[in-house]
Amino acid sequence: MKIRAIIFICVLLTVIVISCQSEEQLDFKRYYSSGSLVYKQKCQNCHGANGEGLTSLVPPLTDSDYLKKNKAVLACMVKYGIKETIITINGKGYEGAMPPTDLAPVEIAQVLTYLSNSFGNHMGTITSDTVSKDLETCK
Amino acid sequence: MRKLAILVLIVVLYTACKSGGDKQTLPIFGNRDAVTKTVNGKQVTDTVYQTIPSFKFVNQYGDTITDKSLKGDIYVADFFFTTCPSICPIMHRNMLKVYNEFKRESDFKIISHTIDPKHDTVPVLKKYADKLGIAGNAWWLLQGKKEETYTLGEKSYLVAVKQDDGTPGGFVHQGWFVLVDKQKRIRGYYDGTVDADVAKLINDIKTLRAETDVEIAQ
Numbered sequence: 001m002k003i004r005a006i007i008f009i010c011v012l013l014t015v016i017v018i019s020c021q022s023e024e025q026l027d028f029k030r031y032y033s034s035g036s037l038v039y040k041q042k043c044q045n046c047h048g049a050n051g052e053g054l055t056s057l058v059p060p061l062t063d064s065d066y067l068k069k070n071k072a073v074l075a076c077m078v079k080y081g082i083k084e085t086i087i088t089i090n091g092k093g094y095e096g097a098m099p100p101t102d103l104a105p106v107e108i109a110q111v112l113t114y115l116s117n118s119f120g121n122h123m124g125t126i127t128s129d130t131v132s133k134d135l136e137t138c139k
Numbered sequence: 140m141r142k143l144a145i146l147v148l149i150v151v152l153y154t155a156c157k158s159g160g161d162k163q164t165l166p167i168f169g170n171r172d173a174v175t176k177t178v179n180g181k182q183v184t185d186t187v188y189q190t191i192p193s194f195k196f197v198n199q200y201g202d203t204i205t206d207k208s209l210k211g212d213i214y215v216a217d218f219f220f221t222t223c224p225s226i227c228p229i230m231h232r233n234m235l236k237v238y239n240e241f242k243r244e245s246d247f248k249i250i251s252h253t254i255d256p257k258h259d260t261v262p263v264l265k266k267y268a269d270k271l272g273i274a275g276n277a278w279w280l281l282q283g284k285k286e287e288t289y290t291l292g293e294k295s296y297l298v299a300v301k302q303d304d305g306t307p308g309g310f311v312h313q314g315w316f317v318l319v320d321k322q323k324r325i326r327g328y329y330d331g332t333v334d335a336d337v338a339k340l341i342n343d344i345k346t347l348r349a350e351t352d353v354e355i356a357q
Contacts (some may be wrong), residue, residue: 044229045225045226045228045229046224046228046229047331048232052225054228054231054232054271055270055271055272056269056270056271057228057231057267057270057271057274058228078207095270097222
């Protein structure tokens with residue numbers, strides 16, 4: 001009898017905890033898990049499974065400062081690519097181009113949420129609305 | 140006493156299994172012909188295997204590289220181009236594993252043929268090599284006439300290579316790493332985009348290096 005009561009309370013507590021997750025947290029999880037799939041398809045070849053990049057050819061995605069500083073232009077970079085230029089990541093210069101993608105704004109939001117909360121980065125959710133807004137200001 | 144007997148039995152069984160299953164040889168790919176000739180008055184039938192024909196290219200240092208430059212070497216060949224947005228980065232991420240494993244061996248080489256020689260000139264290849272972090276002569280990036288590279292790929296290495304402006308980057312190619320032995324026969328194909336295949340390649344190179352020069356009966 002006692003054991004049953006304990007199990008019941010445990011189940012109840014679990015249900016309460018799960019349902020108490022805020023809408024925001026759920027959103028984050030949805031974005032993050034979809035983003036990991038987009039990352040595998042579109043980014044991982046060059047940037048690596050752990051965002052480590054490839055020697056001096058491809059920059060890593062582990063520079064949290066760079067990502068924070070350029071948060072508003074990340075969507076443009078993913079959509080339109082980067083033309084031949086030198087960018088400095090983790091204090092090291094990388095020269096080259098990144099190809100554009102045909103991702104929808106929501107997919108860009110997902111993949112950005114994934115990579116900006118993986119590989120040692122913690123930037124929270126980047127929403128589809130934010131991405132749509134950022135895309136209007138692409139140069 | 141009994142424990143000892145069991146222990147001995149285990150050791151015997153283990154070594155028996157080991158010596159039986161250890162010997163490996165790699166298959167030989169490509170077309171083959173049987174040629175019968177007379178040696179010392181006796182008829183001898185030999186199998187003639189398809190081999191990689193002679194070629195002439197330039198490497199990332201501007202040196203001329205021919206089939207003779209690879210004499211006595213086991214090598215791995217692939218096809219790529221430096222501006223490739225699709226599978227090349229992962230191919231060369233994986234090829235780096237092979238390079239790092241064998242770069243100090245004097246009888247081993249990697250050759251990567253560019254299929255976009257117009258863009259991938261010698262200085263472009265040198266820059267790519269530097270960025271990839273490769274030096275010395277264990278890994279050559281080869282540039283030559285486009286037709287010659289394509290013919291070599293399709294007719295000799297038996298991999299598909301072609302130009303197609305409709306695909307990302309403008310070229311179609313497959314991610315095969317082709318293993319070639321000292322007699323210039325193809326001994327293995329490995330998908331350069333698949334980790335498990337690359338691990339097998341590294342293993343097979345070790346097997347091949349241990350192989351004696353005695354002809355393999357097939």
